[in-house]
Amino acid sequence: MPLGVFLTLTYLYPMLYQILLSFEEHTLYTAEPHFVGLRNYVTVLQDPLFFTALKNAFLWTVLSVFFQILFGLLAALLLHVPMKGHRVFRNLSLLPFVLPPVAIAVTWKWLYNPLYGLINYFVVSFGGTPTNFLGRDLALYSVTWVNIWKAFPFYALFILAGLQSIPQDIYEAAYIDGATSVSAFRYITLPIIRPLLLVMALFATVWTFNYFDLIYSMTQGGPGHTTEILATLAYKTVFLKLRFDHAATIGVFMFLLNFLVSLAILSLSRRTAM
Amino acid sequence: MKRVFLSATLYYTLIALLLGVILVPIYWLIMPSFLPASEMFAFPPHLFPKSITLEHYYDLFATYPKTVTIDMLLYLRNSCIACGAASGIVLVISILAGYALARGTFRGKTTLRTTILLTQMMPAVLFFIPIYLLMKQLNLINNLLALILIYPGMVAPFSTFISEAYIANIPQEIEESALLDGASTNTILFRIILPLSAPMVVAILIYSFVWMWNDLVISLVLCHANEVRTASVGLFSFIGAATVEWGGLLAGTVLCILPPLFLFAFFQRFIIQGILAGSLKA
Numbered sequence: 001m002p003l004g005v006f007l008t009l010t011y012l013y014p015m016l017y018q019i020l021l022s023f024e025e026h027t028l029y030t031a032e033p034h035f036v037g038l039r040n041y042v043t044v045l046q047d048p049l050f051f052t053a054l055k056n057a058f059l060w061t062v063l064s065v066f067f068q069i070l071f072g073l074l075a076a077l078l079l080h081v082p083m084k085g086h087r088v089f090r091n092l093s094l095l096p097f098v099l100p101p102v103a104i105a106v107t108w109k110w111l112y113n114p115l116y117g118l119i120n121y122f123v124v125s126f127g128g129t130p131t132n133f134l135g136r137d138l139a140l141y142s143v144t145w146v147n148i149w150k151a152f153p154f155y156a157l158f159i160l161a162g163l164q165s166i167p168q169d170i171y172e173a174a175y176i177d178g179a180t181s182v183s184a185f186r187y188i189t190l191p192i193i194r195p196l197l198l199v200m201a202l203f204a205t206v207w208t209f210n211y212f213d214l215i216y217s218m219t220q221g222g223p224g225h226t227t228e229i230l231a232t233l234a235y236k237t238v239f240l241k242l243r244f245d246h247a248a249t250i251g252v253f254m255f256l257l258n259f260l261v262s263l264a265i266l267s268l269s270r271r272t273a274m
Numbered sequence: 275m276k277r278v279f280l281s282a283t284l285y286y287t288l289i290a291l292l293l294g295v296i297l298v299p300i301y302w303l304i305m306p307s308f309l310p311a312s313e314m315f316a317f318p319p320h321l322f323p324k325s326i327t328l329e330h331y332y333d334l335f336a337t338y339p340k341t342v343t344i345d346m347l348l349y350l351r352n353s354c355i356a357c358g359a360a361s362g363i364v365l366v367i368s369i370l371a372g373y374a375l376a377r378g379t380f381r382g383k384t385t386l387r388t389t390i391l392l393t394q395m396m397p398a399v400l401f402f403i404p405i406y407l408l409m410k411q412l413n414l415i416n417n418l419l420a421l422i423l424i425y426p427g428m429v430a431p432f433s434t435f436i437s438e439a440y441i442a443n444i445p446q447e448i449e450e451s452a453l454l455d456g457a458s459t460n461t462i463l464f465r466i467i468l469p470l471s472a473p474m475v476v477a478i479l480i481y482s483f484v485w486m487w488n489d490l491v492i493s494l495v496l497c498h499a500n501e502v503r504t505a506s507v508g509l510f511s512f513i514g515a516a517t518v519e520w521g522g523l524l525a526g527t528v529l530c531i532l533p534p535l536f537l538f539a540f541f542q543r544f545i546i547q548g549i550l551a552g553s554l555k556a
Binding site for chain 2: 003006007009010011013014015017018021075078081083089091092093094095096098099100101102103105106107108109110111115116118121124125149153157158161203206207210211212213216217231234235238239244247248251254255258261262265266
């Protein structure tokens with residue numbers, strides 16, 4: 001099957017090769033890659049930068065996923081109301097999702113610009129002092145916000161599809177029994193879409209944890225590694241330090257973390273399917 | 275009867291808030307790219323243009339290729355070649371695989387589906403080192419062919435789910451009567467399934483094209499030389515430059531978002547249905 005050929009080329013072979021690499025010495029200058037046991041793992045685990053990146057990746061993932069799903073849910077509830085024009089609103093709100101991450105990075109760097117950015121204009125007109133949003137203290141949060149902005153409409157689309165699949169008569173019965181819209185949401189809507197939210201949150205976790213493009217094109221992990229996550233660290237280890245072996249070891253750690261979350265998704269979707 | 279939860283005023287206020295958060299940044303990308311430099315860097319910024327110019331676009335096409343060797347037209351062309359060819363491959367393999375999954379009965383079908391789902395959870399970043407070394411051995415670094423070989427595997431799992439979901443919904447009776455008339459599997463696939471699947475074909479082509487167009491990491495790793503840069507990598511090298519040429523950068527970014535924007539605007543119905551179908555399956 002042609003699908004098999006391409007999946008082998010892009011996933012299976014690289015995966016095995018990567019695991020092999022993590023046990024070898026392999027740099028640009030190594031003539032003959034050779035087996036070095038666990039040495040790469042020791043080196044990587046002794047590097048404080050690895051733990052900085054792990055901590056940043058954790059913060060970036062948790063904040064992004066939580067607010068993506070929360071804003072996605074709020075937007076979906078709003079777009080679910082069948083008022084005039086709701087279809088147009090839905091399509092317009094999906095725009096950030098189709099734009100290239102590099103373009104989004106440019107847009108937000110321009111908005112965040114400390115000298116002539118639009119956001120600082122608002123900050124100043126409300127009496128604040130001009131802020132460097134991509135400076136050491138705020139960079140991670142600023143980048144996380146851009147990621148939330150980019151992805152929450154996408155989750156809203158799925159939650160919206162989930163909301164639309166709930167049969168209307170449940171609500172009608174509830175209203176006859178005197179339910180308010182708040183209690184209907186609390187006792188009908190939320191329990192029905194909870195499995196959907198959970199599966200989406202897990203998928204979002206995997207995607208965000210490995211999301212390289214946005215951070216790299218906004219800050220390249222800087223300033224001073226404050227926005228470094230494992231994905232950017234692995235990239236730099238290859239192309240700045242030319243250490244294929246260390247980068248492959250970081251890749252193996254990332255793979256293991258991903259694999260655990262993926263297993264959780266699989267077992268969860270099995271259980272909800274039954 | 276559907277109950278109305280919100281008053282119209284409140285509803286439109288909240289919608290305005292939502293769309294404002296989403297659209298204002300996009301406006302703030304497109305509008306300043308048409309401003310002359312004096313207005314572009316004004317503080318307080320001009321929320322609406324006082325005068326409009328195409329000078330940044332002119333610079334992008336005529337000046338930058340000569341002075342700083344940044345040639346956005348070339349990058350856009352490279353992106354079109356790589357993404358177009360790879361999308362074609364994705365279409366072929368995902369229709370074949372989707373048809374097999376929807377209609378075929380063979381051992382290991384569930385395992386196969388789980389494997390495809392697992393690959394969906396393993397993003398490109400995890401594998402860029404081995405992919406880089408592999409392409410280096412094949413002498414394909416800085417060759418668009420490398421992208422054409424790697425992209426399909428990244429997108430095919432998801433588009434296979436799209437095509438499986440779509441084909442499963444086509445009534446099976448049509449195929450059965452064709453079988454009785456002595457049609458082969460190939461005839462059924464190409465004469466019956468394919469003509470019925472035009473919306474799915476559009477959804478898969480656009481989904482893959484936009485995915486690849488938006489990719490940064492794979493093209494950054496495999497094609498970084500100036501002649502083979504894709505649009506994303508080209509823009510990125512603009513940012514990396516010591517002094518940011520905001521005028522050219524904004525104009526280049528606008529050009530780079532046009533293809534996904536137009537494809538989405540014209541085919542949004544197909545894309546939304548396709549994405550929902552593929553993921554509900556997953």
